[in-house]
Amino acid sequence: MxxxxxxxxxxxxxxxxxxxxxxxxxxxxxxxxxxxxxxxxxxxxxxxxxxxxxxxxxxxxxxxxxxxxxxxxxxxxxxxxxxxxxxxxxxxxxxxxxxxxxxxxxxxxxxxxxxxxxxxxxxxxxxxxxxxxxxxxxxxxxxxxxxxxxxxxxxxxxxxxxxxxxxxxxxxxxxxxxxxxxxxxxxxxxxxxxxxxxxxxxxxxxxxxxxxxxxxxxxxxxxxxxxxxxxxxxxxxxxxxxxxxxxxxxxxxxxxxxxxxxxxxxxxxxxxxxxTIEIDAAAIAPMVTWGTTPGMSIAIDGTVPYPEDFATETERKAAQLALRYMGLEPGTPMTEIPIQHVFIGSCTNSRISDLRAAAQIVQGKKVAPGVRALVVPGSQQVKRKAEEEGLAQIFIDAGFEWRDSGCSMCLSMNPDVVPEGERCASTSNRNFEGRQGKGARTHLVSPVMAAAAAIYGRFVDVRKLQTETVR
Amino acid sequence: MQPFTIHKGKVAGLDRANVDTDQIIPKQFLKRIERTGFGKFLFYDWRYINEHTLNPDFELNRPENQGATILVANENFGCGSSREHAPWALQDYGFKAVIAPSFADIFYNNCLKNGLLPIRLAKQDVEYLLQESVRADYELTISLEEQRVYDGTGFDRTFDIDPYRKQLMLKGWDEIDLTFVYEPYIIEYEKKHHPVS
Missing domain, CATH: 3.30.499.10 (Aconitase, domain 3)
Structure with a gap:
């Protein structure tokens, strides 16, 4: 057969x-x-x-x-x-x-x-x-x-x-x-x-x-x-x-x-x-989106791209529009972009392992001044488990808001909205214009990257962070 | 569904790629439980500066695009969310067809279910139509029967569409009624795989 x-x-x-x-x-x-x-x-x-x-x-x-x-x-x-x-x-x-x-x-x-x-x-x-x-x-x-x-x-x-x-x-x-x-x-x-x-x-x-x-x-x-x-x-x-x-x-x-x-x-x-396409895992770094589609991303040790570096006219135009919406200058190192909001949640990253990984970064630290950080567990079951394991308390002690389960700030149909012109490090799946609120600027990242951004008030390379923790 | 046979109308160009359904109809308008009335919210964040003021720079607000019934856009139109509110909004606004080099799968399907005709044309043809669309009097005729788009002055292209979907659209048939014709097969399948417990 x-x-x-x-x-x-x-x-x-x-x-x-x-x-x-x-x-x-x-x-x-x-x-x-x-x-x-x-x-x-x-x-x-x-x-x-x-x-x-x-x-x-x-x-x-x-x-x-x-x-x-x-x-x-x-x-x-x-x-x-x-x-x-x-x-x-x-x-x-x-x-x-x-x-x-x-x-x-x-x-x-x-x-x-x-x-x-x-x-x-x-x-x-x-x-x-x-x-x-x-x-x-x-x-x-x-x-x-x-x-x-x-x-x-x-x-x-x-x-x-x-x-x-x-x-x-x-x-x-x-x-x-x-x-x-x-x-x-x-x-x-x-x-x-x-x-x-x-x-x-x-x-x-x-x-x-x-x-x-x-x-x-x-x-x-x-x-x-x-x-x-x-x-x-x-x-x-x-x-x-x-x-x-x-x-x-x-x-x-x-x-x-x-x-x-x-x-x-x-x-x-x-x-x-x-x-069939193949990709080498060793070449993958922690990623951050800089634009308004999930494809507009770059490794954390990279810089905001120049529109003229894109291959086609359509892409160059899209990059220009995206940079304008995101309020970003080409050439800016990703680690120098300050953020005001952090959202850990959504159907992409709101499960217990996501919360465990984020809590590990957060433990014993404080959310940076001026940053509003939310953890929205994906379900009532995840929420109960995180509370039993003490994860909820770790987040609360660090200054995160510990919320009830739902889609929340992934698409902001409920009252959880990012204000116009402000930036959010988000573990969700879409960085489309207006997705988290009119004029809101979404940067898609992993739960550990979002947690680290909450602590530092900007994006940081979690790989370096972990080495320091070990020391 | 509204039948679609032949349509002649004005063309509006939206020269952007990856237009997502969040742009076509933002989430705050998805809370309604009706199928109608979404047209005034179409492209809301691009179209309006605030609740009372239209954004004069947005393509659909330009004088030459008033009364357009055919939208021409760039690659991967309708990507993102599965919200059928997107085709409902385009249709309620007055569009009968959308032309692009490519569409996102779910959006493409959703259009077909509502009698809003999505047409894939080659990139260079779309570029040509985007250029022509700045003329206020530029019109296209679309014949679904012939699978043909033409302007009467030289532009004349055929397009592909699934024959089954084409028939449904030409007739404006309710697909659920049709599927019930095959109910004996569904019953047979269920007996084997999914008996009612």
Whole structure:
């Protein structure tokens, strides 16, 4: 039999109907729902008198709009209406909802994995582009629009053309202080924000294999910033161990049987991809974005680039506009850029390992004067765990604000906003204009880089910091 | 969905690459639970200086672009968030089609679901249209049936579109109704793989 990639295997397992000249009709195993992209879909069902076909394969939570100071006082009436609408819709259509009172509430891409809903081999969709996160488990997971949300609610299927396959192989070993976030930022920097357009990415290589599940989630989360709707990693022992004992994961003997099935999903030896790119991990440094796309980044020991150094007219123009928006001078060392805000959170970097790594940098130190620093855990479970482990206290003692779980300052739909013209070192995924507030200047970094920026009031090279700590 | 067959209209140019959906419709407008009324918030941060003042420098506010129904932009248009509010806003503003050298996957799909026609043309053709679009009277005709874009004075190009999507768009059909035709296959699949517990 011809060797296959995991992408081909999952796809073939889910074809409900196939006909020449048409996309495939694919079955969806898990549909995650949140308050922002679902109300119009439910309204569409009501207007046509349709039902939700498989409420048992659908799971909802509230995350985008949620206040992180006092979640039970939602002053924004429009936001409150949207959350009330989700409650009503879930009740009416019998969908399980982790609402603000639930101990399982959190960012949809954090709670899917931690509840064990996310499993290898599943097709997973959500009205959110960062659904690619779930690919870390060897699932085929991608973001969809509201019309597709309605289609999945009504039929549990989607018409899809099979995208091409792109292998991104990360070879070698990462230097101390260089994280999963830096790997994905470096990939996007080198190959561009549209390298994955029309593709599903499989991340392979020693570096990915040696990563924890949470690190793999960070990588797959940002596949969409490279243009790919889905990014995934073939499952292995790390995947299975993570899932063992999770609430919705199979139990006992069923779990062992599932592991046997999951093992078969991994890409076969000798399988081929439409495109392969390779990257050497040793060459990756901690990354900081200087511009307004996730591709506009540079190593921490670099300087803000000159627009004239870019190859094409389009890029030069984009760099000029970005530098103007960011208020940066070409040639400025990245370590001389002062910051006023720090945001540790988002579906990219708000899990327990992210908070542990950041806390290690912060322990026994103080947030620099004039810096406002926030830690927003990804879920109620992460929050409780961080409190039990004493991480919350480390952050609080250092002068961080310790918040409740939600999307928060990643897109600032809730009251957590960066003021115009001010800079934020952010562990989120998008540095688009206005993303964290009108005129806000976002610099994407890893959790350790964000933590260090909070302490020094500017970007610092965590690799040097760690050597000093050792001394 | 609104059917799309043939459309003739004025062209507005937005010569920027990687226009993300956060720019097309910023997050503060995503809290509404309706599908309509997003047009006035389209490109909000670029289009307005403040709540009451339009930014005269922004491309869509220029006199020659008033009444435009075809938007021409540069590479990777619609990247970022999956928000379908982006095509809703473009459509509500009055656009019927968007032309670019490339589109982000989710945005491209979302357009097709709403009858807003996304058209990929070669980079040099897009550059040509961006130049022409500064003329207030520059118009294009788009025929979806023929998969053709032309200006009547020499510019004439064909474009690719998935035949299945093309049919749905020409007819303005509801895709969910169509999918229900295949329900026996869904039932069969579920019996095998996903019995209702």
């Amino acid at each position: 011809k060797p296959k990639t995991i992408i081909e295997k999952i796809w073939e397992n889910h074809v409900v109907y196939r006909e020449e000249g048409k996309p495939d009709l694919l079955y969806i195993d898990l549909h995650l729902v949140h308050e922002v992209t679902s109300p119009q879909a439910f309204e569409g069902l009501r207007q046509k008198g349709r039902k939700v076909r498989r409420p048992d394969l659908t799971f909802a939570t509230m995350d985008h709009n949620v206040p992180t100071v006092n979640r039970f006082v939602i002053e924004d009436e429009v936001a409150r209406n949207q959350m009330t609408a989700l409650e009503r819709n879930c009740r009416e259509f019998s969908i399980a909802l982790a609402d603000l009172y639930s101990s399982e509430q959190g960012i949809v891409h954090v709670i899917g994995p931690e509840l064990g809903l996310t499993q290898p081999g599943k097709t997973i969709v959500c009205g959110d582009s960062h659904t690619s996160t779930h690919g870390a488990f060897g699932a085929l997971a991608f973001g969809i629009g509201t019309s597709e949300v309605e289609h999945v609610l009504a039929t549990q299927t989607l018409w899809q053309h099979r995208p091409k396959t792109l292998q991104i192989r990360v070879n070698g070993r990462l230097e101390e202080g260089v994280t999963a976030k830096d790997v994905i930022l470096a990939i996007i920097h080198r190959y561009g924000v549209d390298v994955g357009t029309g593709y599903i990415i499989e991340f392979t290589g020693d570096v990915i294999r040696n990563m924890s599940m949470e690190e793999r989630m960070t990588i797959c989360n940002m596949a969409i910033e490279a243009g790919a709707r889905a990014g995934l990693v073939s499952p292995d022992e790390t995947t299975f161990e993570y899932l063992r004992g999770r609430k919705y994961a199979p139990k006992g003997e069923e779990f062992e049987k599932a592991v046997e099935r999951w093992r078969q999903l991994a890409t076969d030896e000798g399988a081929t991809y439409d495109k």
